[in-house]
Amino acid sequence: MENRNEELFALIDKATAGDGKSLETLILGVQDLVFNLSLRMLGTFADAEDASQDILLKVITHLSTFKKESAFSTWVFRIAVNHLKNYKKHMFAHHPLSFEFYGDDIQNGNINDVPDLTQNVEKNILAEELKMSCTNVMLQCLDMESRCIFVLGTMFKLDSRIAGDILDMSPEAYRQRLSRIRRKMADFLSKYCGEYGSGKCKCADRINYAIQNHRIDPSRLDYTAAAHIPYQTMLDVKDAMEEIDDLAQDFSFCRIYATPEQTTRFMKDFLKSTSLSVVKNS
Numbered sequence: 001m002e003n004r005n006e007e008l009f010a011l012i013d014k015a016t017a018g019d020g021k022s023l024e025t026l027i028l029g030v031q032d033l034v035f036n037l038s039l040r041m042l043g044t045f046a047d048a049e050d051a052s053q054d055i056l057l058k059v060i061t062h063l064s065t066f067k068k069e070s071a072f073s074t075w076v077f078r079i080a081v082n083h084l085k086n087y088k089k090h091m092f093a094h095h096p097l098s099f100e101f102y103g104d105d106i107q108n109g110n111i112n113d114v115p116d117l118t119q120n121v122e123k124n125i126l127a128e129e130l131k132m133s134c135t136n137v138m139l140q141c142l143d144m145e146s147r148c149i150f151v152l153g154t155m156f157k158l159d160s161r162i163a164g165d166i167l168d169m170s171p172e173a174y175r176q177r178l179s180r181i182r183r184k185m186a187d188f189l190s191k192y193c194g195e196y197g198s199g200k201c202k203c204a205d206r207i208n209y210a211i212q213n214h215r216i217d218p219s220r221l222d223y224t225a226a227a228h229i230p231y232q233t234m235l236d237v238k239d240a241m242e243e244i245d246d247l248a249q250d251f252s253f254c255r256i257y258a259t260p261e262q263t264t265r266f267m268k269d270f271l272k273s274t275s276l277s278v279v280k281n282s
Contacts (some may be wrong), residue, residue: 002075009068016064023063024271026060027056030076031267033156034059035259037043037080040151043140045222047090055080056267059214063079078166085144093139099188105202109209116209119218131195132211132223134203135253136189136216146181153178155254167183167205185251227258229254 008279014022034055039048058079087093116127139147145167152163153174160171160178167174190197210216 005071008072012063012066012068012072014221020271023060024064027060027267027271028264030059030073030265031056031259031264033076033257034080035263036155037077037151038084039145039257040136040139040155040254041084041144042090043092043137044090045226045260047133049156050089050125051084051087052259052263055083057270060271071162074162074166077156077158077162081148081152081166085148092137097137097140099184102138102141103188103192106199112158114208115210117208121221122276123204123207123217125221125224126207126211126216126218129216129221129224130203130207132253132255134210134218135189135193135196136223136245141188142181142185146177150177150181150185151254154182154251169213170185182251185242192212212277214231226260229256229258231259 010209011026031052035048035052038055039052040047041178042048049166062079063118139150142150148167149163152158152166153160158166160175163178164171165173186197190199192199192201194200194202199254207216211218212280
């Protein structure tokens with residue numbers, strides 16, 4: 001761990017001194033972390049891609065302010081969390097959800113009188129897309145801070161000291177809130193969801209209803225088309241994991257996805273065009 005930090009800090013020094021290749025290596029090394037945090041916080045791939053670009057640009061322009069007093073990933077998390085907490089351009093900022101709304105839709109949504117809208121896409125693929133989309137969008141039923149606590153603790157399994165530092169709360173307060181939020185999520189899944197709990201809602205039965213209500217699009221299958229990656233590929237997050245309770249299986253939908261190619265391409269093009277001047281003048 002110490003040797004890796006030394007290598008990382010050396011890379012940061014080169015990047016802030018104006019070495020474009022080092023900067024590209026650094027940014028591409030944290031982009032999956034930023035994208036996955038953004039995806040869980042904002043609910044859709046499109047919004048996560050836009051926010052990720054904004055956050056990575058902030059990381060670049062503020063890189064010279066990194067004091068090496070924490071892990072680099074912790075510093076990136078802090079920038080990302082602060083940005084996402086104030087992000088108002090995403091879909092659900094103007095159309096907030098609630099567990100009451102979600103539950104009512106599951107119980108009372110008319111799923112039987114909808115025509116076939118699958119556009120000849122295999123139903124098992126659409127059902128998987130709906131499952132991943134639904135559970136991700138369900139996070140939008142939490143308020144912004146609760147959502148952030150849940151994502152940091154459940155998806156990234158951050159040590160409570162690190163997460164508490166990022167969120168400006170004590171480790172004890174963070175652990176208590178995370179436990180309550182995880183239980184609330186698990187109870188909802190258990191009550192309503194037939195995929196992760198004992199509820200009656202089955203994705204295969206709601207495909208056409210979901211398409212009709214613009215919850216999934218057969219022509220754009222973000223989740224099933226995205227590549228899955230292991231936690232270990234994301235910089236030094238794996239050295240700061242902590243399990244708070246025994247609910248991990250309830251949240252197996254919290255997969256890690258590779259950053260979409262268009263976002264990677266945007267960052268590479270940006271770095272080639274302006275990286276040296278941006279970092280030197282920041």
